[in-house]
Amino acid sequence: xxxxxxxxxGIKSPNPFWLASAPPTDKAYNVIRAFQAGWGxxxxxxxxxxxxxxxxxxxxxxxxxxxxxxxGFNNIELITDRPLAINLREIKEVKxxxxxxxxxxxxxxxxxxxxxxxxxxxxxxxGADGIELNFGCPHGMSERGMGAAVGxxxxxxxxxxxxxxxxxxxxxxxxxxxxxxxILGPARAAKAGGADAVSLINTINSIMSVNLDKxxxxxxxxxxxxxGGYCGPAVKPIALNMVAEIARTLDTRGMPISGIGGITTxxxxxxxxxxxxxxxxVCTAAMVYGFKIVEDMIDGLSNWMDSQxxxxxxxxxxxxxxxxxxxxxxNINHDLKARINQDLxxxxxxxxxxxxxxxxxxxxxxxxxxxxxxxxxxxxxGCNLCMIxxxxxxxxxxxxxxxxxxxxxxxxxxxxxxxKVAAE
Amino acid sequence: xxxxxxxxxGRLSPGVLAENFGDAHPPLTxxxxxxxxxxxxxxxxxxCITACPTxxxxxxxIRKIGTGNLKGSATDILSANIMGGMCARVCxxxxxxxxxxxxxxxxxxxxxxxxxxxxxTDWLFDQGVQIFTRAPLTGKxxxxxxxxxxxxxxxxxxxxxxxxxxxxxxxxxxxxxNEYGIAAYKTxxxxxxxxxxxxxxxxxxxxVTDWMLGRDGSLDDLAKGFDAVFLxxxxxxxxxLNAPGEELPGVENAVDFIAKLRQTADLxxxxxxxxxxxxxxxxxxxxxxxxxxxxxxxxxxxxxRRGVETMTATPVEQDxxxxxxxxxxxxxxxxxxxxxxxxxxxxxxxxxxxxxxxxTGTGETFTLxxxxxxxxxxxxxxxxxxxxxxxxxxxxxxDAERRTSLPKVWAGGDxxxxxxxxxxxxxxxxxxxxxxxxxxxxx
Ligand SMILES: Cc1cc2nc3c(=O)[nH]c(=O)nc-3n(C[C@H](O)[C@H](O)[C@H](O)COP(=O)(O)OP(=O)(O)OC[C@H]3O[C@@H](n4cnc5c(N)ncnc54)[C@H](O)[C@@H]3O)c2cc1C
Ligand SMILES: Cc1cc2nc3c(=O)[nH]c(=O)nc-3n(C[C@H](O)[C@H](O)[C@H](O)COP(=O)(O)O)c2cc1C
Ligand code: SF4
Ligand code: SF4
Ligand code: SF4
Numbered sequence: 107x108x109x110x111x112x113x114x115x116g117i118k119s120p121n122p123f124w125l126a127s128a129p130p131t132d133k134a135y136n137v138i139r140a141f142q143a144g145w146g147x148x149x150x151x152x153x154x155x156x157x158x159x160x161x162x163x164x165x166x167x168x169x170x171x172x173x174x175x176x177x178g179f180n181n182i183e184l185i186t187d188r189p190l191a192i193n194l195r196e197i198k199e200v201k202x203x204x205x206x207x208x209x210x211x212x213x214x215x216x217x218x219x220x221x222x223x224x225x226x227x228x229x230x231x232x233g234a235d236g237i238e239l240n241f242g243c244p245h246g247m248s249e250r251g252m253g254a255a256v257g258x259x260x261x262x263x264x265x266x267x268x269x270x271x272x273x274x275x276x277x278x279x280x281x282x283x284x285x286x287x288x289i290l291g292p293a294r295a296a297k298a299g300g301a302d303a304v305s306l307i308n309t310i311n312s313i314m315s316v317n318l319d320k321x322x323x324x325x326x327x328x329x330x331x332x333x334g335g336y337c338g339p340a341v342k343p344i345a346l347n348m349v350a351e352i353a354r355t356l357d358t359r360g361m362p363i364s365g366i367g368g369i370t371t372x373x374x375x376x377x378x379x380x381x382x383x384x385x386x387x388v389c390t391a392a393m394v395y396g397f398k399i400v401e402d403m404i405d406g407l408s409n410w411m412d413s414q415x416x417x418x419x420x421x422x423x424x425x426x427x428x429x430x431x432x433x434x435x436x437n438i439n440h441d442l443k444a445r446i447n448q449d450l451x452x453x454x455x456x457x458x459x460x461x462x463x464x465x466x467x468x469x470x471x472x473x474x475x476x477x478x479x480x481x482x483x484x485x486x487x488g489c490n491l492c493m494i495x496x497x498x499x500x501x502x503x504x505x506x507x508x509x510x511x512x513x514x515x516x517x518x519x520x521x522x523x524x525x526k527v528a529a530e
Numbered sequence: 531x532x533x534x535x536x537x538x539x540g541r542l543s544p545g546v547l548a549e550n551f552g553d554a555h556p557p558l559t560x561x562x563x564x565x566x567x568x569x570x571x572x573x574x575x576x577x578c579i580t581a582c583p584t585x586x587x588x589x590x591x592i593r594k595i596g597t598g599n600l601k602g603s604a605t606d607i608l609s610a611n612i613m614g615g616m617c618a619r620v621c622x623x624x625x626x627x628x629x630x631x632x633x634x635x636x637x638x639x640x641x642x643x644x645x646x647x648x649x650x651t652d653w654l655f656d657q658g659v660q661i662f663t664r665a666p667l668t669g670k671x672x673x674x675x676x677x678x679x680x681x682x683x684x685x686x687x688x689x690x691x692x693x694x695x696x697x698x699x700x701x702x703x704x705x706x707x708n709e710y711g712i713a714a715y716k717t718x719x720x721x722x723x724x725x726x727x728x729x730x731x732x733x734x735x736x737x738v739t740d741w742m743l744g745r746d747g748s749l750d751d752l753a754k755g756f757d758a759v760f761l762x763x764x765x766x767x768x769x770x771l772n773a774p775g776e777e778l779p780g781v782e783n784a785v786d787f788i789a790k791l792r793q794t795a796d797l798x799x800x801x802x803x804x805x806x807x808x809x810x811x812x813x814x815x816x817x818x819x820x821x822x823x824x825x826x827x828x829x830x831x832x833x834x835r836r837g838v839e840t841m842t843a844t845p846v847e848q849d850x851x852x853x854x855x856x857x858x859x860x861x862x863x864x865x866x867x868x869x870x871x872x873x874x875x876x877x878x879x880x881x882x883x884x885x886x887x888x889x890t891g892t893g894e895t896f897t898l899x900x901x902x903x904x905x906x907x908x909x910x911x912x913x914x915x916x917x918x919x920x921x922x923x924x925x926x927x928x929d930a931e932r933r934t935s936l937p938k939v940w941a942g943g944d945x946x947x948x949x950x951x952x953x954x955x956x957x958x959x960x961x962x963x964x965x966x967x968x969x970x971x972x973x
Contacts, residue, residue, distance in 0.1 A: 371596075396572075402602060406597050
C-alpha cells in the first residue's frame with residue numbers, strides 16, 4: 107500500500123485530497139462529514155470581516171454533457187455569509203476533534219494592513235494549520251476591492267502576503283486567480299512577499315449560458331444575471347497549464363503548489379501532482395457527487411502508485427515537469443501516422459469527413475466500391491484529429507514512424523529566420 | 531408416436547457444442563464497460579445496494595471502473611461478496627440490484643450491474659492479485675460442513691479474521707452447486723474452480739473432500755473437536771413426481787442430469803433424448819430444458835402445473851429458454867409415465883385449474899412423446915437428523931445471525947429456512963455466520 111501522507115508547506119494530512127474553500131467547507135457540519143468520509147484536509151470557506159455578506163438567489167449554473175454529467179459549473183456566491191465569531195468557534199472545535207487532518211482557513215478582508223493585522227491572531231487562536239489568502243474570487247468581492255481585484259495586481263499580492271507573514275507564524279498559502287494573462291506575475295509576487303505556497307486556480311470569469319426565454323444570463327436573479335466563477339472538469343486544462351508554468355519557471359520553481367481546478371478522479375489528481383502539486387483541492391466534484399468520491403481518489407491513487415512502484419507521493423510529484431517545454435524545443439523530426447483498427451471501426455465516416463473538410467484529406471472513404479475508411483500515410487500529418495473525432499475508443503491510434511532523421515527543433519530549422527546556426 | 535427410445539450422444543458437432551456451452555453472455559469489452567459505467571448516477575444510499583443480498587457498494591465499484599481503478603473496484607465487490615465473480619455470472623439481477631436501479635424509472639433500462647461486476651472481478655483474477663490478508667491468528671478452529679457458496683464464504687471470512695478452518699465436503703470437488711448445478715454456459719472455462727483457488731489462497735483453510743457428515747463423522751464430534759461449526763449442506767433431496775412409472779429408465783432428476791453435464795469434459799459423449807420433457811417451473815427446470823436443447827435435443831417441452839405468474843423462474847429466464855427453442859406449457863400435471871420395452875416413451879398429463887386456491891385436475895389428459903423426462907419439481911433438505919437441531923418448514927432454523935438451536939452450531943445457504951435459494955444469498959449467509967462466529971469466539 108502506497109503511503110499517501112502529505113506534508114504540504116509544513117501542513118500535514120493523511121492524504122493529499124483537500125476540499126477547496128467553498129460551500130463544502132462552509133461550516134462544521136459539512137467539514138465533519140467530509141472528514142468522516144476520509145478527506146485529508148479542508149480549506150475553510152473564506153472568512154471576512156463582520157457584518158457578513160449576503161447572497162442572492164439563485165446562485166449556480168452548469169453545463170451538462172449528453173449524459174447529464176456536469177462538465178462545467180459556475181457560481182455567483184460570495185464568501186461566507188455567517189458571522190466571523192461562529193466560524194472561528196467551529197474551526198477551533200473541528201481542529202481539536204480532528205487533529206490529524208489539515209485545516210486551513212481562507213481569508214479575504216479589505217486591502218488595509220489593519221484589517222489583516224486584526225483578523226490573523228483570531229485565526230491563529232483556533233489552532234488552524236495555515237491560512238489561504240483568497241485573491242481569486244472574480245465576482246462580487248472584487249467589486250469591493252477584494253478577491254480578484256487584489257489578485258490581478260501583483261504589487262497588492264506581494265504587499266498583503268508580506269503583512270500576513272509579518273503578523274502570523276502560520277504557513278501562508280496564496281490562492282491565485284486565473285483571470286489574468288500571465289499567471290507568473292502574481293505567482294512571483296506571492297513568492298516575493300514570502301508566501302509559503304500557492305494554490306490555484308480559483309474560478310474563471312464566465313457567463314454559463316443565456317436563458318433565451320428570459321433573455322438573461324444563468325443563473326437568473328429576478329430577471330437579471332451576472333458573470334460568475336467557472337470551475338469543474340472543463341477548467342482542468344487551464345489549471346494544469348498554470349500549475350505547470352509555475353512549476354517549471356526558474357524563479358517560481360520549487361514553491362509548494364496546491365493544485366485546484368476540475369479534479370474529479372484520482373487520475374485528475376495524479377496529473378496535477380505529476381505537474382508539481384504537493385496537494386490538491388476539490389470543490390465542484392464534491393458538490394456534484396457528494397463526499398464519498400474521495401474513496402476512489404484515495405484507493406485509486408494508492409493502487410496506481412503501487413502499480414508504478416511509487417512508495418510515497420514524493421516519488422512522483424513533479425515528475426512530468428521536466429517534460430513540459432517550450433514549443434520551440436519539440437522534436438520537429440518526430441512523426442506519427444493514424445492507424446484505423448478495421449475490426450473496431452463502425453464505419454461512421456467521421457474520421458474521413460473531419461480530415462477531408464478541415465485537415466489534410468488523408469482518410470479515404472471507400473475500397474472496391476464499398477464504404478471503407480483508411481489512412482493515406484503520405485498525406486497524414488499525425489495531428490490526432492481523426493482519433494479525437496472517432497466515437498469508438500482505441501479504434502484510431504497514432505503510431506510512431508521512423509523518419510530516419512535525428513532530433514532537431516525549430517531553433518535550428520532553416521525556415522526559422524532567427525535560427526541559430528546548428529552547432530555541428 | 532415413435533416406438534424406439536432415442537437417447538444418443540453426439541447430436542451436434544464438437545464446434546456447435548463448444549459454442550452452445552461457451553459464455554452465454556460474453557463479458558463486456560473494456561470500452562463497453564466504460565460506456566456502461568458512465569451510465570451509473572452514483573446515487574446516494576443507492577437502492578441497488580439495498581437490493582443486493584450481500585450489500586455490495588455498487589456505485590463505488592462502478593465509479594472505480596470509470597476511473598480505471600479496477601483493483602479498487604474489485605476490492606469493493608469481493609470484500610462484500612467473496613463470490614462476486616460467480617454472482618456476476620449467475621445472479622438473477624433482474625430481480626435483485628438491476629430491478630432496483632433508478633435508471634429503470636428514468637429510461638426503463640437499468641445499469642448493467644452484473645456485467646460491470648464481471649468486468650472488475652475478471653480483471654482481478656486475470657491479474658492474479660491477492661487483495662486479502664489474514665488478521666493475526668486467534669488460535670480458534672472452526673469446522674465448515676459443505677463446500678458450496680455458503681460454506682466457502684464462511685470459510686474465507688473466518689480465515690481472514692484469523693481463525694483456522696477445516697472444510698468438510700461430501701463430494702469429490704468443492705463448489706457445491708457452483709460446480710455441479712449452475713448452467714454450464716453461465717460459468718464456462720472452469721470458472722468455479724478458478725474462484726475456489728482464489729478463495730483458498732488466503733490460507734488457513736484445510737479441505738477434506740469425500741467426507742460426509744453423518745457417514746464419516748457426527749455433528750457431536752465436530753462440536754467437540756472445534757470451537758464452532760458451520761453447516762452449509764444445501765439441498766440434497768429431490769421431490770418425487772408421485773406418478774406411476776417415474777422409476778423407469780429415461781426418467782431422471784434434472785439436478786443429476788445437470789451435474790453429469792457439468793462434469794463431462796467432452797460433451798459429444800453425453801447422450802440426450804431426441805424428445806425431452808421437463809417437469810417444473812423453477813430455474814432448475816429452465817436450466818435442464820435449455821441445456822437439453824443446446825445439447826441437441828430436437829423437441830424440449832417444459833410443463834408446469836400452474837400459470838406463468840407463479841413460476842419461480844424469472845421472466846428473463848423463461849424468455850431465455852424460449853429463445854433457445856424450449857416450449858413452455860402451463861396448467862398441466864403429470865399422471866403417468868408411459869413405457870415402451872421397459873423404458874419411458876412419453877408422459878401423460880392432466881390439465882389443471884385452480885379450485886378454491888388449489889391446483890385441481892380437470893379430468894382431461896394429453897400425452898407427450900418423450901425419450902427423456904427430467905424431474906425438476908423442487909429440491910429438499912435431506913441431511914440426517916441431528917439431535918437438538920431444530921428445523922422450520924423442513925429446513926434448519928436459524929436466527930438473524932444464522933445461529934441454530936445448538937450452541938456451537940451456525941448454518942446458512944439453501945439448507946436454512948426462510949432463504950432465497952440463490953448463490954448470492956448463500957454467500958451472505960456464510961459471511962454473516964462468520965461474523966457472528968467471530969464475535970462469539972473473540973468475546
Ligand atoms: C440447477 C440449479 C441451477 C441454479 N442456478 C442458479 C443461478 O443461476 N443463480 C443463482 O443465484 N442460484 C442458482 N441456483 C441456486 C444456487 O446454486 C444455490 O442457492 C446455492 O448453490 C446454495 O449454496 P449452498 O452452499 O447453500 O449449497 P450447495 O451449493 O448445494 O452446496 C452444499 C454443499 O454441501 C455438500 N454437502 C451436503 N451434505 C453434506 C454432508 N452431509 N456432509 C458433507 N458435505 C455435504 C454438498 O456436496 C455441496 O457441496 C441454482 C440451483 C440449481 C439446483
Ligand atoms: C459555489 C462556489 C463557491 C466558492 N467560494 C469560494 C470561496 O469562498 N473562496 C475561495 O477561495 N474559492 C471559492 N470557490 C472556488 C473553489 O475553491 C475552487 O477554487 C474552484 O471551484 C475550482 O475548483 P473545482 O473545479 O474543483 O470546483 C468557490 C467555488 C464554488 C463553486
Ligand atoms: S440543493 Fe438544497 S438548497 Fe439548493 S435548491 Fe436544492 S434543495 Fe434548495
Ligand atoms: S471515425 Fe472511427 S468508427 Fe468512424 S469510420 Fe472513422 S475509424 Fe471508423
Ligand atoms: S441505482 Fe443504478 S444508477 Fe443508481 S447507483 Fe445503483 S446502479 Fe448506479
